Amino acid sequence: MKTSIYRITILLILIFSSRIFCQKDSRWFLLPDGLGFSNHLEYSYNTDTTVIHNEILENWLNLDYNKNIFSAGLRFEVFQPNDPDPSVSRGKVRYADITYKYFTVDIGDVEEGLNITAGNFYKLFGRGLILKSYEDRNIRVDNNLLGVKVEANYLGFSLTALSGSAANSVNERQDILHAMDLQYNGLNFVKLAATLASNQPNIDGVARTTLAAFRLQPSYWNFDGYAEYGIKSNKDDQLKYFNDDEWKVGEAFYGSLNFYYDAFSIVGEYKYYDNYAFTSSDGTIYYNTPPSLRKEYTYVLLNRHPSPLDQSNEEGYAVEVNYNFSDETSFIVNYGVTRTLPNSSYYQRVNNSANLISTQLKEVYLQATHGWNESFTTIAAFGYNEELSTNTKNITPILENKFYFDDINTIKLVLEHQQTENLTTNEKYYDDVIALEYLRSPNFNVSLVAEMQTKEPEEGNIVRKIWSFIQLGYKLGNHSDISLLIGSRQAGNICIGGICRYEPAFQGIELKMLTRL
């Protein structure tokens, strides 16, 4: 307890003294020309004594330098201690090191140019059907590659070739990924591209996995399309599961078609991912993340029962319609279905299973936004989903109101209600979230968030749980943003396109600070 008070006191002193210093004109300080700097700190102290780590400290510091055609940089990460969840910490339990460093030469321009990167890098081919190497700190994903990447543009062609190695679940880089993507941009009505990638295992005698895909992006009048088809091969799997009768062990297709006219737009997407997860030989690194066709939500309860993406066993579609009646009124309708694959699929044959097709996710989302006048805006939303991994059915109405007092003061009130039915246990319960936020541009915001979960384990026996927290946000000068949360928070998920990070229930204080120069 004494230690906690000590640390909290230090934090508060530092924050307030920072602010005092920031009041002064600090024009004297300038970074050397070409230098960029950012720091991201997250510190939390959980007062729940049953958790593995009461304290979690994570810090990412970036330093970048650009000079003419050259750029270089590094990222220093500190996790002391890290999040105890191994899927988050990925072998970095107590860790402090340079995790990302690069050197880039960029010659020429968009018409004729060459870009070479040595060190760590990220890369996305198309929509991620074969390769998506990326960092998303919100969900603690970082599958950067360490190696060499060459990108070239010439006569309408764009070529990317790379060779690199990603860190596995114990933070070791073993397998080597080789990949190449060639795109032709010379035609106005369509772009054509082909991708080839291969994972070379670090174990002698183990076959490499190779993926290839072809894609096209047509565009005509008010229509835009995208289609990509890919195949996967692995000699060991072909021999083991198909007696070498098949020349491929997986396939995938993703397509989308958009149409827009005046204030109306519609997006339709279709996916078919059959045994198409592209992983390292130990299965802990995912190189590909194709479109999941799940709606991205910012409301808390709509992420409470997420549907994780499965690159190997999904088929489905999603349709979203937007219509703006006027500048004040708009509608969004979204409908999507994801199903598992039939037993004729590569996935079921490789896994020697004979499961029936089941609905992994069905979701409906409706949203209406209306500005009553210059001072008052309402968003009414309704979500319905059936989700297989938690085997729940969820109905979620939401009401959000924003009241603008004047040009810089806003009050926001969000009410969320969710009725959940667990289809395994037949248990029914509901959650309510109320969030009241005051925002004062440009520096300050404070929000009060409370959640109540009501369950009835036996008839007449109603059990309620309540979580609540206050969150303060403040800008320190032009370059730092600080956020302080005090209170308790229900367990939940942070999801980005089907990739989720589970956050356990929390009670204590949480500090986040972002600084950039």
Next chain:
Amino acid sequence: MRLILLAVLSLFFSLSVIAQNEEDITGRKAPNFKLVNLDGKYVELNNISGSGPILLSFWATWCKPCLEEMSEYNKIYEQYKDKGFVLLAVSTDTEKSVAKVKPYIKSKDYKFAVVLDTNGEVARKYYAQQMPYTVLIDKNGNIVYSHLGYMKGDEQKVEKLISELLEK
């Protein structure tokens, strides 16, 4: 542990101390980038800078404050576009939602340039950790202002700075 905590927080403290205040409008050189626009053509920052201020607005279709902010930035764009001001909306929609970018922009009838940063490469160069994120670049290619998040009223500061830059 205590020492490490103190070391990191001290570093942080130092950063806050050296953070430039609101009157300081000199920043680092804006990193160059090449991204594809909604028509599939490449846009390079170096090719469009030099004639006036450029506002980079990092946004995403799923981010409600971003859409609110974009509506305000569109008003600023309409007001100053003929004076050399450029608004470049950098969509950070990933492969999961990038299909919705063009339909959204067209349905709102926005006329400013939109480029696609599908893998977040430019967002990383500009330290855009959260959305929305705004960067204002002067005609010399220096970052003169950056802002994380959006609250109604934030656009006033941006408009004031753009107006000042156009007068220089």
